[in-house]
Each structure stands twice: as C-alpha cells, then as structure tokens.
Amino acid sequence: MFFEKRTLTLTSLALLVALNGCGGGGGGSNGDDPTPQDPDDEPPADEIPSPDAGALIHLDYNTLVDGVRVSNEAGTNNFPVENAFDAPELVPGVEGQALRTDGYSTWVNADLDPASNKTLTVETWVALESYPSDAEVPHAALTPSSFISQRNELAGFSLDINTFGQWGFTVYLDGEAVMLNAPDVFPLYEWVHVAAVVDTPNESVSLYLNGEPVASETISEDSQISYAGGDLLVGKSHTDKYLGIFLVNALNGAFDETRVYPGARTPELIQDSLDVNVAQADGAAHDSLIVPDSRFAGDLQRPQFHAMPPANWTNEPHGLVNVDGRFHMFYQRTPNGPFKTQMHWGHMYSDDLVQWKDEEDALWPTLELSDTRGYDMKGIWSGDVVYENGTAYAFYTNVNHSGPYNPGVALATSDHENLRDWEKQGPIIDSDRVEDFRDPYLWKEGDTWHMIIGARVSGGGGLDYYTSTDLYNWSRKSRFTVPAYSQMDIGSAIWEMPVFEPLGDGKHILVVNPIGGEVGKYDDDKPTRGVYWTGTWENGSFTPDYLTPKNLDVIAGHLSPTVARNGENQLVGIGIVDERRSSQAQLDAGWTHTFSFPREWRLLEDGETLGQSPADDLQTLRDPDSHLSIAPGAVTGEFDPGIEGRQKEIRVEVNPEVTGSQYGLMLATSPDQEEVTRLSYDAERQEVVLNKFKSSLSDQVEDKKVYREAYDEVAFGKPHTFHVFVDGSVVDVFINDSAAFSFRIYPTRDDSDNVYLFSDGGETEVVNVEAWTLRQP
Structure with missing residues (x-):
C-alpha cells in the first residue's frame, strides 16, 4: 500500500474556537523541576545576539549516528531519537532526509544551552499526517502535543498543537505565560515551515507559517525569558497523556531542518530559511508520510496481502462503494498509534478488491461553534457511502460530549473524482427516538433512499429506519422488520454495522453484529460475531425466514462486513478480523487489527443460507x-x-x-x-x-x-x-x-x-x- 503522490496547495479552515489550553498543562512527566531556573544560571540580560547569529541547534536529519541519534550540525554533539523499535526512520524531506515520527513513540531529546534571555527563534519544517490524539475529553481538558518544546509548569517555551489542529506558541517571560494562537487550523499532508520569534528589544513575540506572520503580541522591552530545565523535545509535548499503557499525544508526521537560534530572526531571515527549501518541498508531503517498509520488515505476524492501514489502529471497514469500476473503502482509524481514541475515517481504494492503495484520511473530529456544539468532536464512527450523480455522500455516526445529535448521523459530501476533499454538511438525524444508535447503512429503490441504523431498542438490539428522496431530509418509519426486534435478538445490548441487500430469487439478507448484554468477545455461547437472516422485503417491511439468526462465520473471529457489487453484480463482503492478543503485544507491534480477504456472497439452494467463496481476483x-x-x-x-x-x-x-x-x-x-x-x-x-x-x-x-x-x-x-x-x-x-x-x-x-x-x-x-x-x- 502507498499514498498516491499529488501536489497539494496550502489551505486553511476558518477556526471558530480559540486555542484554549493549547499551551497550558500540568507538570512535565520527565521529572523536571516545575519552577524556573535560578536567575544566576540564566544568560546575562545585556548580551543580545544579532538576528543572524548562528544556530544553537540545527538538525537536518540527513543521517543517523549509530542508527539512533541525530547530529547537531551547529555543534559537535548529537541527540538521541526515541523510537519503539530502536530504529528511527528517515524519509524524503525538504532537503535530503527527514525524521518520520509515528504518533506514539518517536521524538528527539536535545540539549539546549540558551545564549540569551532576551531573544530566541525556533523554527522547523514539518509535515503532519494527522493531528495528535488525545483522550476523548471536553476541549478545556485537552493535553496538546508540541512541534518543539522545552517547558514545565512555570517556565520555558513550546510550539503546540492540539487534537483539533489548533496551534500556537507559548513562552514564559518573567514567569508569566505569553500565548500566541494561530487563527487557522494547521495544514495536513503538506510540508510547511513554522517559526516563533521572541524579540524583547523590539517588544514583540511573533508566530510565522510559511514565512507569513499569523500572530503577534507586544511585550515589554525589559522582559526576560524564563527558561525551563530539561531536554528540548522535537515531536512531543513536555506533558504526556496516557490511555492505559499507550502514550497518545505525540506527533505523527515528518520533521526536517529544525533550528534554534539565540537571536531574534527578522522576517527577511525567516523568509531566507523558507526559500532555501521551498522549491524542493513544493507543498507535497505524501512521499514523506509513507510508512517505510522497514518498520514491519521483521514482523512475522503482520499480513502482507490483506487490506489494512499502513500502521497503527483500525477497526470496522465500511462505506465500500463502487465508483466507475474503482472500489473505495473507508474504515475506522486511529492514525497516531495502536490504540483507540477519537476515530477518523481512513480511506483506501482498489480496482480489483485485492490490491489496495492508501488515500489521505477522509474525515476526522473537528470543532465549531454552532447549536450542535461541535457534533463530532468525540469521534467519526462507522457509517456508509453512496454515490449519486457525480457526488459521494458519506453518512457517519457522530459523537460529542453534550448537546443534541449525540450520537447522531451526520453527512459529508465529496465531488472529487477519487473521493477526496470531503465537506461536512452537519448532523441530519438524531438518536432521540431510540435508546442508542450507530452505523447507518443505505440503499436506493426507485427514487427512494432507505437507511437503517444499528440501534438499542427496548433494552436490546434493533434498528432505526428512515427514508428520503434527496439524501438530506429523512422521514422516520415505525419499524423495519415484521416481528419485533426482541423476537430476533440474541440477548445483546445493541446491533451494530447492519447490512441489507437482495440476494436474488426474491430474497434479501439482513446482517447485524450484536454486542453487549449476553454477548462477549470470548463468550463460549454467544461470542461477538456477525449474524444474519434471509427473508422477503415488501412494502417497507422485512419478514425473516426464521427468528433465530444464522452465524455469518462458522467459527467466530470475523465480523462487521462492508459490501459492494463487483463488475458482475456479485455481492462482495470484507470484514474485520480482530486481534486476539494483549494490548502490550499490540503496542510492541505498532499496529492493531486487519481486514478479511474479499468474499463473494450468494444464496444457496435451500433459499435460506448465505454462501461465501473467495473472490476470483484473489487468484x-x-x-x-x-x-x-x-x-x-x-x-x-x-x-x-x-x-x-x-x-x-x-x-x-x-x-x-x-x-x-x-x-x-x-x-x-x-x-x-x-x-x-x-x-x-x-x-x-x-x-x-x-x-x-x-x-x-x-x-x-x-x-x-x-x-x-x-x-x-x-x-x-x-x-x-x-x-x-x-x-x-x-x-x-x-x-x-x-x-x-x-x-x-x-x-x-x-x-x-x-x-x-x-x-x-x-x-x-x-x-x-x-x-x-x-x-x-
């Protein structure tokens, strides 16, 4: 799998929520003293380096010393690179090589001896595949990550970014924090240059993106930088956020040409730094964000031919759609590590359901000020994609911390030929008619669109059912099945990932994945698995051939298939084959879960049983x-x-x-x-x-x-x-x-x-x- 290379132009989304908490945070997790250094240890106030003074730190990442350290081109020392596999990765950069970070285990620890407490410049080239992860908490409780950081509670500086792409610069002057917040979210999938300048003689702190000032603050010419002790970190915050054994708020991207200067670089000098590399960077970063083959080269357990993300955590595939002979599959993803939090929609495509290519993520949680209060800030959960008259429509489960449409079904659209550049349209269906719901599935009959949503109804598994003629306005129907859901359920708490399709001979199939209640992953009697009913579909009602569902798989281990029709109109399903090893093993591996090989579905001769065979293209x-x-x-x-x-x-x-x-x-x-x-x-x-x-x-x-x-x-x-x-x-x-x-x-x-x-x-x-x-x- 690989990213399809293309040139990107820098675009920014208007940011409607301030960078609250982006530079704040608790004490450092590395044991640093949270108080400022003794003034006697700080540089003399009267020594002010010139703007063009040489760098204190210059990391070009072109080579690794002993395979695990980066050279400081501004001095004779070199700095260690933390990495889960003790094998830091170099990828194409804006100048030679760049350091690839993985979102949970890779960063640089550097020594910094400041030369002035009056002036400072930090800058780096960076390309992000995604924003850092975090716990699923309200905005004020976030624990941001950092591009560059030397911080503790009361001293230091950092270039910060949070899980919604809000970013800025924080520096402590005379023990007080000065925070600059960029007005727009940070670009993804692009090489960009960021810089921050502290210039007390000229009474300013400034933040730059690609050579353009994006924020500034006036300060007193008598101000002095309150430095913090400890390492300078590149690719990770001074404050760690853990979910269990997983560090979740490091950065997933690539770094190049990282510099720290003692002087206050002028706009002209910052532009010079930009001009040296901008022709080579050209905006595109996909080659730099490919996961190197070396990362998993020795992994005996990692599949080589099954569809799966290039690294980190995945879950259900969904939204498998055939557009002009090309299959697009979307899937649950945490791009920043082998852990589950703040789900994205990953995206891959194939011309044969066997060979898959990775695209940039389609959807991820965002913030907004509206009556929905940021309806998907807690995650983009599973759903479905349909294609109509040149436009793709993604219906997904949105979740938030409060407010309406929590959960809800939200809509996003794309008119890109390869289903990129999705535009969110907002939530369209609330869950207030059922006890809980998730995972919409759609199909069209005549001029009418139908949507079923896995749901909790009267304390057990069931469905919520809607119809529409325009994909935007939906009418709720009282029921989907003729028998009550309680007669069909197997004692679960909710049905997930429903699928409903015709199988021929007047029969349809309804597939659901019951979870919770009496159903458990390793339960001997009712393990978590896909189940189905065949039956007839008339006048908006499904009548199953039997009340007790049949198992999709003979042995449990595969579930939640997504389906599409191939070129021969054959129904094909791909599901998830989940992990059966510990969280520690998943952390050690650096990836979690895989998808099944594609299966062709058909109705067997008894008219009541699903037959599954390997897709022909597997040959x-x-x-x-x-x-x-x-x-x-x-x-x-x-x-x-x-x-x-x-x-x-x-x-x-x-x-x-x-x-x-x-x-x-x-x-x-x-x-x-x-x-x-x-x-x-x-x-x-x-x-x-x-x-x-x-x-x-x-x-x-x-x-x-x-x-x-x-x-x-x-x-x-x-x-x-x-x-x-x-x-x-x-x-x-x-x-x-x-x-x-x-x-x-x-x-x-x-x-x-x-x-x-x-x-x-x-x-x-x-x-x-x-x-x-x-x-x-």
Whole structure:
C-alpha cells in the first residue's frame, strides 16, 4: 500500500474556537523541576545576539549516528531519537532526509544551552499526517502535543498543537505565560515551515507559517525569558497523556531542518530559511508520510496481502462503494498509534478488491461553534457511502460530549473524482427516538433512499429506519422488520454495522453484529460475531425466514462486513478480523487489527443460507512458479504434502464418501509441533473444530483454546474442499466454497510455517492438494 503522490496547495479552515489550553498543562512527566531556573544560571540580560547569529541547534536529519541519534550540525554533539523499535526512520524531506515520527513513540531529546534571555527563534519544517490524539475529553481538558518544546509548569517555551489542529506558541517571560494562537487550523499532508520569534528589544513575540506572520503580541522591552530545565523535545509535548499503557499525544508526521537560534530572526531571515527549501518541498508531503517498509520488515505476524492501514489502529471497514469500476473503502482509524481514541475515517481504494492503495484520511473530529456544539468532536464512527450523480455522500455516526445529535448521523459530501476533499454538511438525524444508535447503512429503490441504523431498542438490539428522496431530509418509519426486534435478538445490548441487500430469487439478507448484554468477545455461547437472516422485503417491511439468526462465520473471529457489487453484480463482503492478543503485544507491534480477504456472497439452494467463496481476483496473488499439485490418495494419521510458508493459498479436496471421523489440516506448524493450529471437521458430531491451544508460544495471546461450532451439512454439504489462505497472523477458510470463517494465530517460531494433512478415526481419501505462494502481481 502507498499514498498516491499529488501536489497539494496550502489551505486553511476558518477556526471558530480559540486555542484554549493549547499551551497550558500540568507538570512535565520527565521529572523536571516545575519552577524556573535560578536567575544566576540564566544568560546575562545585556548580551543580545544579532538576528543572524548562528544556530544553537540545527538538525537536518540527513543521517543517523549509530542508527539512533541525530547530529547537531551547529555543534559537535548529537541527540538521541526515541523510537519503539530502536530504529528511527528517515524519509524524503525538504532537503535530503527527514525524521518520520509515528504518533506514539518517536521524538528527539536535545540539549539546549540558551545564549540569551532576551531573544530566541525556533523554527522547523514539518509535515503532519494527522493531528495528535488525545483522550476523548471536553476541549478545556485537552493535553496538546508540541512541534518543539522545552517547558514545565512555570517556565520555558513550546510550539503546540492540539487534537483539533489548533496551534500556537507559548513562552514564559518573567514567569508569566505569553500565548500566541494561530487563527487557522494547521495544514495536513503538506510540508510547511513554522517559526516563533521572541524579540524583547523590539517588544514583540511573533508566530510565522510559511514565512507569513499569523500572530503577534507586544511585550515589554525589559522582559526576560524564563527558561525551563530539561531536554528540548522535537515531536512531543513536555506533558504526556496516557490511555492505559499507550502514550497518545505525540506527533505523527515528518520533521526536517529544525533550528534554534539565540537571536531574534527578522522576517527577511525567516523568509531566507523558507526559500532555501521551498522549491524542493513544493507543498507535497505524501512521499514523506509513507510508512517505510522497514518498520514491519521483521514482523512475522503482520499480513502482507490483506487490506489494512499502513500502521497503527483500525477497526470496522465500511462505506465500500463502487465508483466507475474503482472500489473505495473507508474504515475506522486511529492514525497516531495502536490504540483507540477519537476515530477518523481512513480511506483506501482498489480496482480489483485485492490490491489496495492508501488515500489521505477522509474525515476526522473537528470543532465549531454552532447549536450542535461541535457534533463530532468525540469521534467519526462507522457509517456508509453512496454515490449519486457525480457526488459521494458519506453518512457517519457522530459523537460529542453534550448537546443534541449525540450520537447522531451526520453527512459529508465529496465531488472529487477519487473521493477526496470531503465537506461536512452537519448532523441530519438524531438518536432521540431510540435508546442508542450507530452505523447507518443505505440503499436506493426507485427514487427512494432507505437507511437503517444499528440501534438499542427496548433494552436490546434493533434498528432505526428512515427514508428520503434527496439524501438530506429523512422521514422516520415505525419499524423495519415484521416481528419485533426482541423476537430476533440474541440477548445483546445493541446491533451494530447492519447490512441489507437482495440476494436474488426474491430474497434479501439482513446482517447485524450484536454486542453487549449476553454477548462477549470470548463468550463460549454467544461470542461477538456477525449474524444474519434471509427473508422477503415488501412494502417497507422485512419478514425473516426464521427468528433465530444464522452465524455469518462458522467459527467466530470475523465480523462487521462492508459490501459492494463487483463488475458482475456479485455481492462482495470484507470484514474485520480482530486481534486476539494483549494490548502490550499490540503496542510492541505498532499496529492493531486487519481486514478479511474479499468474499463473494450468494444464496444457496435451500433459499435460506448465505454462501461465501473467495473472490476470483484473489487468484492474481498466486505465484505460478510456486504451484504444487499432488494427489496423496488415502491418508491415515498425518501426511506432509511439502507445503511451507507464511503467505500461502492451499486447496485440499477429499472424497466425502471416504473420510475418517475427524479430518483436516495442521497450519503454521513447527517441525516438532511445539506450535501448531489444527483445523478439522468432526464428521460424527458435524462440527468444525479449530484447535488453537498450541497455536503460539507467546504468553500475550488471549484465546489459546479449542473452538467447536455446528456445521450445516444440509446447506453446505459434507466438507470435501478446504480452501485456506494464510497471511501472517490471519487465516481465511472456505469450506466447499460455501461456508467461511477467518481467525488470527500468532506463531512465534521462524519455522512454524509447515502445513500437514491429517485423518483420525479412519482413512480419508485426499483427491488433490494444490498450493501457491502469495506474491504481489
């Protein structure tokens, strides 16, 4: 995956809320003394460096010393770069290389010895992929991040930015804070130059963006800078914000040409700094914001071929839409680390549902002053996207701390050819008719648009239902299903991520994802999973064929699919295959969750069961030179067909008339079977069995257990074909190209990559075994 490079022009949104708290905050988390330094330790007041005095610190990031330090080009020392992998990343910058920061673990600690307490200039080039994360708290309680900071409670200076893009400069003069607030939010996906100048002889503090002054304050010529002790930080605030074990308020972007000067640089000198690099920067920053391949090069668990963000945290995919043959998929995202807070909408696109390219984020929380009080400042939750007459309409769940439309369904639109540059239209539907709701899903019939929203109704799972003729004005309908939701629910607290589509032969399918209540992620009886009903749709009412829903997957582990029609009008679904390892393991990895391979959906012959098979385009991932094909014949016990590798497609065909009582495959197996995952069919009990008890040696894996689930032989047929895709830690399984499930495993050994066949309780006639190594086409 990669960003599609394009040239961006600098645009700023009008900021209607002041930068309240952007430079404030509590004591530093690094143990610094919160009081100003002793005046005897400060530079003499009568020594005022000239505006063109040489830099005290100049970081060009072109090389790394010992792989983990940056050189100070203004001196002989070098400074450490903090990084979770002890491998700081250099990417293309405005001049040579730049330092890539990841949003949670990468920053520079530099020594700064001020030369004057009367003048100071700090400047840097920076490109942000996103604003820093924070806890989901009201605006006044935010903990901003910083581009450059040497601060404590009562002294120092910092160039700050908060989670809504509000930014400014704070400096303490004579122990009092002077704060400059930029009028516009900070640009994203662009290389920009920021500078702050303290000039007490000329009675001013000034803030610059791309050489233009954006804020200033008059000060006394007798003022003196109150410096703070401790390191100068680049890419992180002096005040850390943690959610559990996760540091959430560092910066996700790239830094280049960071300088600190003892003198007060003039506007002309700041422009000179800009002019040196601006021709090379040219505004575009996408190449600099690509996550380097080296970050996860040694990660055995990270999938290489499944759709997923380039790094950090993701959740449900949604809004899968086909626009002129190109598929766009949006998804829940925290761009700043492997943690969940203040959700964005990520965006990727594909021409075949297999090869995906990353776009810039479509939506993120913003502030405004209106009667909705900043309706989505707490997060952009899941929803759907439809396309009509050259315009894409994104309907998303907005959440806030108070006020109406909390939660609500909000609308954003884009007329860009690749569905960029979204314009928020505001909330359109409130949740006041139900106890809670989220995740709208839309479809059109004739001139009428329909929307269902996952909801909590009368204490359990249900739906909220609306119609419209213009996508802006919606009328609520009293019900969507003929039976009451309580008759269909399985004891959940709310239904999420609904999908409703025709399957042919006069049948529709309703898919929901019940959560809460009696439903839990690892519950043996009611695990969190997708469920569905088939049925008939007439006059705005859905009548299911049965009240108790069927499971979307035979074994739980995949849920919340988003769907679209491919070029053959085939319905295709892609869901999330969530993590089954600890928060610490996710922090250590630097990413969380992945999406499933695309599945083609169809109605089976019984007219009541969904059939799922791997999308045809997955065959483009096969390396033809790796093809293995054998016909083992009768298998008793274990059989080695000679398949190994962590990125494989395996297809096993057996004679269903000649099988043992239990037969299947052993996946991700070490030679001594210290690590092994057993996938099989229990023919006597008609159950699919997934034994993950020895799937990993890691003590961070949460579900080392045996899963057993009933299998419908009448609908799917006795298992005769196992079609399995292994890609790092994610496995997709299709039985008879009809029943499906996906799950996660985390084998730790390099040699846990063997595949064996086995048959217990008698021999199984294996007709054919085929395998391919997966590779990029």
